[in-house]
Amino acid sequence: DSGVTQTPKHLITATGQRVTLRCSPRSGDLSVYWYQQSLDQGLQFLIQYYNGEERAKGNILERFSAQQFPDLHSELNLSSLELGDSALYFCASSVIMNTEAFFGQGTRLTVV
Amino acid sequence: SQKIEQNSEALNIQEGKTATLTCNYTNYSPAYLQWYRQDPGRGPVFLLLIRENEKEKRKERLKVTFDTTLKQSLFHITASQPADSATYLCALSDSWGKLQFGAGTQVVVTP
Numbered sequence: 001d002s003g004v005t006q007t008p009k010h011l012i013t014a015t016g017q018r019v020t021l022r023c024s025p026r027s028g029d030l031s032v033y034w035y036q037q038s039l040d041q042g043l044q045f046l047i048q049y050y051n052g053e054e055r056a057k058g059n060i061l062e063r064f065s066a067q068q069f070p071d072l073h074s075e076l077n078l079s080s081l082e083l084g085d086s087a088l089y090f091c092a093s094s095v096i097m098n099t100e101a102f103f104g105q106g107t108r109l110t111v112v
Numbered sequence: 113s114q115k116i117e118q119n120s121e122a123l124n125i126q127e128g129k130t131a132t133l134t135c136n137y138t139n140y141s142p143a144y145l146q147w148y149r150q151d152p153g154r155g156p157v158f159l160l161l162i163r164e165n166e167k168e169k170r171k172e173r174l175k176v177t178f179d180t181t182l183k184q185s186l187f188h189i190t191a192s193q194p195a196d197s198a199t200y201l202c203a204l205s206d207s208w209g210k211l212q213f214g215a216g217t218q219v220v221v222t223p
Binding site: 002004031033035041042043045048050055056058088090092094096097098099100101102103104105106 | 143144146153154155156157158161201205207208209210211212213214215216
């Protein structure tokens with residue numbers, strides 16, 4: 001158990017809908033990362049937060065947004081969902097930047 | 113654009129031998145390089161971290177080297193075991209902490 005909790009574990013939704021994925025980092029970790037992993041692709045970096053502030057952005061679609069709350073948990077919002085958004089979404093956390101990252105078990109999103 | 117390249121072909125190796133994986137990068141000046149292990153359907157698990165001013169790091173049967181001139185890291189698993197079968201990911205982070213991953217190399221260790 002990495003100590004990073006992601007909910008829900010599985011999510012099935014229809015095209016055009018909006019979903020929210022939640023991540024609780026390890027206790028004391030200030031940095032949170034979000035990644036997307038499709039079947040035919042590796043881990044794609046989406047966004048990073050550090051102590052509540054956005055720190056780095058990857059190729060995150062405009063339909064996607066995220067935030068980190070004062071209690072350090074984070075949410076990833078995906079809207080106007082398309083079939084191609086079906087993937088595993090991972091959250092990871094680290095104490096500070098540039099230290100080992102701990103990954104959650106992921107949320108498997110299926111868009112039908 | 114920044115690229116992190118790992119061998120896309122699976123590495124098949126006999127138990128007891130040493131597996132060597134390669135990670136090459138371009139258009140990047142990483143402050144840190146990390147290696148992770150990922151099993152199917154699960155989140156990556158951290159293995160080793162090496163800093164830009166370090167040449168080599170070891171942990172039990174694992175060894176990583178980092179050559180910033182060649183822009184390459186080598187990851188070795190010595191005395192490999194079937195339980196080492198997994199996908200191994202190379203990850204680079206800059207000074208801001210943005211952690212980007214390569215596509216990974218699958219390792220299959222046969223008894």
